[in-house]
Amino acid sequence: MVMTKVPAPPPCGASVEIVTISSVDLSDAREPMRWREAPVDLGKHRDSAAPNTDFRPTPAEIGPDAEVLLGRLLHLERELLAAPPKPRTSVLPELKMPGRDLRIDACRGIALWCIFLNHIPNNIGSWLTLRNYGFSDSAEVFMFASGVTCAIAYGKAHERGGWMGVLGRTLQRSWDIYAAFLLLILACAVVVYLAGGGGLADETNTRILLEHPGATLAQAAILQYRPVNTDVLPLFVIFHLLFAPLLWLMLRVPNVALGASLLLYASVHLFGWTVPAWPNNAWFFNPLAWQLLVVLGAWCVTEGMKFWPRLSSRLALGLAVLYLAFSLTIALGWSIRPPEVLVPQILTKLPYLAGKSDLDPLRLLHFIALAILVVWLVPRNWRGLSTPAMRGAIRCGENPLAIYCLGVLLALAGHIALVKISDELAMQIALSFVGILVMIAAATLLSSIRTKPGQRQPLMTSDFIAEDARRNASPVRPLNR
Structure with a gap:
């Protein structure tokens, strides 16, 4: 007054x-x-x-x-x-940024290329992949990137249709992966049969399918049988089925969800927990251990931005570089005979300890160190993402399911070519180069078919199978926790 x-x-x-x-x-x-x-x-x-x-x-x-x-x-x-009104609800950290992060698609596309090169036995092209220069390889990159895109895609589904929409989407995508897994098994069996079977059937774990198709397909239907190089698909069937409760936890208590995942991962290494399989009673990728990378990727979307200043400090970068240099020395030393030329004899057994099936801590730490270094060196608006090679990797990363299945069949065809035709160095280089070109061409074709004429490229990438999330380019609204 x-x-x-x-x-x-x-x-x-x-x-x-x-x-x-x-x-x-x-x-x-x-x-x-x-x-x-x-x-x-x-x-x-x-x-x-x-x-x-x-x-x-x-x-x-x-x-x-x-x-x-x-x-x-x-x-x-x-x-x-x-002044604009302040939002009354919290927003997922990664969803605040407009558009998609092309680095995720590029990393996933490069991981698909590396997986293809590694699936061809005795291939010189595998020296271009991560597995020869450290403890981890492309599988860790692929799992983590899928966790990131799962959180984004299903977060948008929650915004549009609530939890019933998320449940419907996860069930649909799990079915898509499951159907692709069964079709890929049949395709591998047909290729091996046409190639004459023999030793190739043993190397690809398809002999039991060719000799006992009924019982083997029944085991495959319950995810107990998996030919070589198809192990990752059953994992994603399980992870997508369980992603709805994971997202519920991530939107409310993300640190508790990550802590529970770490506890399960530690139990695998302390008590030897695993999931039964058929016929050798072991999963090559133990779901109880590899779930950590998917959860870690989702956690980075919902909560990781609060902790990023610590991970992006100079101290964290220095420790990451030191660990990467250490693992590089061990990996290169193991490739040289005798390995004691570069590393002491006591350290030559480390590659054996860094097991892949249970995601050994050495591999996990190597991936985290590599991720810190990549984020430091490659900014979000890096101009290199517009180069033809990176554009090809991005296209492959946008169509991961189809390109992964295609890569498995191309690797099998490359293996047959090396055995039946020639295993010379020129043949290995040609098969590697042509295979990647075929993957890029197929991914570009799929993207052009999915994108209508005159329609702009969507703003947000989908997760491993949720490709329809890319069809809607509407801006992301806040998610209510």
Whole structure:
């Protein structure tokens, strides 16, 4: 309340009139300010020539001080009306950034290339992959990137359709992977059969399928039988089925979810927990251990941005570089005979300890160190992402299921070519180069078919199988926790 003394109208002589100016609450203002009428005694103006029916004081009548106050209030009103309203709900950290992070697609596409090169036995092209220069390889990159894109894609499904929408989407995508897994098994069996079987059937673990197709397909239907190089698909069937409860935890208690995942991972190494399989009773990728990378990827989307300043510090970068240099020395030393030339004899057994089936801690630490270094060296707007090679990797990363299945068949065909035709160095290089070109061409074709003519490229990548999440380019809205 502001009280201002101003001179009374001329007929009143030396008398003084008190004019009351009421302030208004501008916090909820949504339209121009309206001044409240001040009560005026009409008896004081009975001598006026004409009665004044407008009882709202003007700035000239209330004096210079009140005029300054009125100007300040109007200026404050304009500022409040121009300011955007603050969001009432929290937003997933990664979802705040517009568009998709092409680095995720590029890393996943390069991982698919490396997986293809590694699946061809005795291939010189495998020296271009990670497995020869450290403890981890492309599988860790692929799993982590899939966890990131799962959180983004299913987070958008939750925003559009709630938890029933997430459940429906996860069931649908799990079915897609499951169907692709069974079709890939049949395709591998047909290729091996046409190639004459023999030793190739033993190397690809398809002899039992060719000799006992009924029982083997029954075991494959319950994810117990897996030919060589198809092990990753059953993992994703399970992970997608369970991603709805994981997302529920990630949106509410992300650190608790990550802690539970770490506890399960530690139990695998302390107590030897595993999942039964057929016929050798072992999964090459133990789901109880490899789930950690998927959970870690989802955690980085929902909560990781709060901890990123610590991971991006110079100390963390220095430790990552030292560990990568150490693992590089061990890996290169193991490739040389005798390995004691580069590393002490006590360290030559480390590659054996860094087992892949249970995701040994040496492999996990190597991947984390590699991820820290890559994020430091490759910014989000890196110009290299627009080069033809990176564009090809991005296209492959956008179509991971189809390109993975194609890579398995191409690797099998390359293996047959090396055995039946020639295993010379030129043949190995040609098979590696042509195989990657075929993968890029297939991914480009799939993207062009999915994108309608005249339609802009979507803004957000899907997860490993949730390709339809890319079809909607609407901006992401906040998720209610």
